[in-house]
Amino acid sequence: MIIFDQVSVVHDGATAPALPPVDAHLPEGELCLLVGPSGAGKSTLLGTVSGLVPHFTGGTLHGRVTVAGRDTRTHKPRELADLVGTVGQDPLAHFVTDTVEDELAYGMESLGLPPATMRRRVEETLDLLGLNELRDRPIASLSGGQQQRVAIGSVLTPHPRVLVLDEPTSALDPPAAEEVLAVIQRLVHDLGTTVLMAEHRLERVVQYADQVLLLSPDSGARLGDPAALLAVSPVRPPVVELGELAGWDPLPLSIRDARRAAGPLRDRLAPHAPSPAAGPPSANPATATPNSAASGSAASGSAAPLAEVSRLTLVRGRVTALHDVSLSVRAGETVALMGRNGAGKSTLLGTLVGMHRPTRGQVTVAGRIPHRTRPAELLRHAGLVPQEPRDLLYADTVARECRTADADAGAAPGTCRSLVSRLLPGIPDSAHPRDLSEGQRLALALAIVLTARPPLLLLDEPTRGLDYAAKARLIAVLRELAGQGHAIVLATHDVELVAEVADRVVVLAQGEPVADGPTHEVVTSSPAYAPQVAKILAPQPWLTVGQVRQALGDEPGPRDGGPAR
Structure with missing residues (x-):
């Protein structure tokens, strides 16, 4: 054909x-x-x-x-x-x-x-x-x-x-x-x-x-x-x-085939089962820092919230986009917003940066009411990367976007460009943002917002268009920011990202919270939001390949056999 x-x-x-x-x-x-x-x-x-x-x-x-x-x-x-x-x-x-x-x-x-x-x-x-x-x-x-x-x-x-x-x-x-x-x-x-x-x-x-x-x-x-x-x-x-870590041959492509092969692997992992309170797992234990997202969150547990939403209701036209939403986000905490398309995730992020005026309830960011705060002032406290990264891109070259971002944030020259290269190497300085792929545009928009290092970072579908390598680099950056005390709220359908970085998950349905709790509890309680590793190794509480790799370490012994046919 x-x-x-x-x-x-x-x-x-x-x-x-x-x-x-x-x-x-x-x-x-x-x-x-x-x-x-x-x-x-x-x-x-x-x-x-x-x-x-x-x-x-x-x-x-x-x-x-x-x-x-x-x-x-x-x-x-x-x-x-x-x-x-x-x-x-x-x-x-x-x-x-x-x-x-x-x-x-x-x-x-x-x-x-x-x-x-x-x-x-x-x-x-x-x-x-x-x-x-x-x-x-x-x-x-x-x-x-x-x-x-x-x-x-x-x-x-x-x-x-x-x-x-x-x-x-x-x-x-x-x-x-x-x-x-x-x-x-x-x-x-x-x-x-x-x-x-x-x-x-x-x-x-x-x-x-x-x-x-x-x-x-x-x-x-x-x-x-x-x-x-x-x-x-x-x-x-x-x-x-x-499958490669476990030595399965042929490699499984589906959860069903992987579960058929996973019995011996579950037996090996049983003595190493992670504590549910351990926080987000490290994708690369060798490069993990003491200031992990989990430790940052724990250390800030008694601090005042960077952002607080109280009994928020937002009506847009004839649609109630959000209803009775309450949420607190503290320094060092990473919160994932999940739910069906149209559940109100993007609207909630927009409200946190003053794009929407609450119909009822109250929203504060760093003690300020977003919709009453001048955007230039609010940007020092909260930064949003929207679903459409082109909304942040105005210059005619990548280099000019980066120079502008450095100047606006008061950062050292080359800061934004360095972040772009770290997130997605190979993007040329001379390229026009409109000629970039979706993933490349997203990496550029992320770098622009991250250059300002806002205390509250809001990300709307931050892995759309990113391959696994680029996503792993983004995860490393987010962990560093959380460890340094930045609060992160991300709206996403990417359950694998949530398993890697989120301390807490809030699920919205028709604008209302229907679940709010630690990541391991929320994502494993619903087949729709469980990551692949959790489905394969259930009922053991593993969420990511990084967790499994860290648990197995250099353990000697024969590899597991291949999937059942």
């Missing part, structure tokens, strides 16, 4: 190709997962299938891409629209209309489908993606995850033969991600749709992949069996990391 014939892309002014040469054939009716570190060229390769590269993005396409026999060099995106459906990393850039139902119908209108067909397919898609209650809502009023589902639905209604998906579940809560992946599976298995998907959260999708196309700057592009390629991939989900 899709043939890559020695494909590479060179952007205008670049000295090196944007991706390694790709030579692969993807058959009809298969799900191929595109894997590689941030900046490896995944989004660029996806763009060659829809014709966006090079017809829209510019640059030079070397080699040939054919989709169902159509050469994308000679067929522009509009001439491939009936064949290829594409959802990019940024759903806002995808929308053309104002409301959910209109957006689902727009693609079919462009193709001239009969009204009766359009109506039927809109209803089918609303049901498939759980969007029926949102059908009349303005798209601008939806949460990021809801917008992601609408974007996916809008390309499903024309019934394309090929789906190209760039981070399709990155903004979705775990249950919503499972629903979307179930729909994709039905399209592949029942309708023979060919799906090419890039997704950094491999733990969600790798077990569904028929093949993996691995992009590596060092070893080029390889297509093959998922387990075989993930064994040598620089980016791997926790289930694969745990």
Whole structure:
């Protein structure tokens, strides 16, 4: 269905190709997962299938891409629209209309489908993606995850033969991600749709992949069996990391296969079971500092809260976004906000930086009422990295963004640039922020806010677009900040991140807190929010591969056997 014939892309002014040469054939009716570190060229390769590269993005396409026999060099995106459906990393850039139902119908209108067909397919898609209650809502009023589902639905209604998906579940809560992946599976298995998907959260999708196309700057592009390629991939989900640590062969890709093999490993770990009060585990014990997030939190237990929310209710239009929310955050504490898309997580973060005026209740940050405090003054006490990092980016080069951040924060020259390189090496100074990948833009926005070192750091989906290596570097930075007394509140659907850094988890549902407690209690009490290691090694209280590695240490003895077949 899709043939890559020695494909590479060179952007205008670049000295090196944007991706390694790709030579692969993807058959009809298969799900191929595109894997590689941030900046490896995944989004660029996806763009060659829809014709966006090079017809829209510019640059030079070397080699040939054919989709169902159509050469994308000679067929522009509009001439491939009936064949290829594409959802990019940024759903806002995808929308053309104002409301959910209109957006689902727009693609079919462009193709001239009969009204009766359009109506039927809109209803089918609303049901498939759980969007029926949102059908009349303005798209601008939806949460990021809801917008992601609408974007996916809008390309499903024309019934394309090929789906190209760039981070399709990155903004979705775990249950919503499972629903979307179930729909994709039905399209592949029942309708023979060919799906090419890039997704950094491999733990969600790798077990569904028929093949993996691995992009590596060092070893080029390889297509093959998922387990075989993930064994040598620089980016791997926790289930694969745990399988390698335990010596399982073949490496498991699903929780089910891993649990079948985990009996001997659980026996070895039983004497080392972690104390639930030990706080977030260290991903790298060798580099852990005495000022861990847990110790910082404990040391500050008697200090006044940096941020306090008391009986907060917030009504926006006809929607009660938050209802009777109370929350205290102390120095050195890391709090994770979790819950379904639209539960009020981003709204709560926005209220803490004065973006929303409470309808009832009270919010204070460092003794100040946010919506009554001048932004310049509040920024010295609280910094927010929003879901859309481009909201913080105004300059025309990375270097200029970094210099401005240093000047605004009164930091030493080079501070922001050093943080960018630490979070995600390889981002060039001369690059325009709009030309960066989603993960690279996020790293830049994080660095800008971290340069000011605010006492209260608010992060909205901070790992969206980041690969596992970049996420590990972010985790190290967050642990350092917590150990130095900074308070961190992060709204996220990334259960693996929460397991690594959070002291406490607050779960919101329809704007109300429904759970608030230590991380190990909250995330393991719900299958939706439990990390992979917790599911594999239950009922033992392990949360991360780092914990298991630290417990096993250099323990001698034979490795465990492979998964049961």
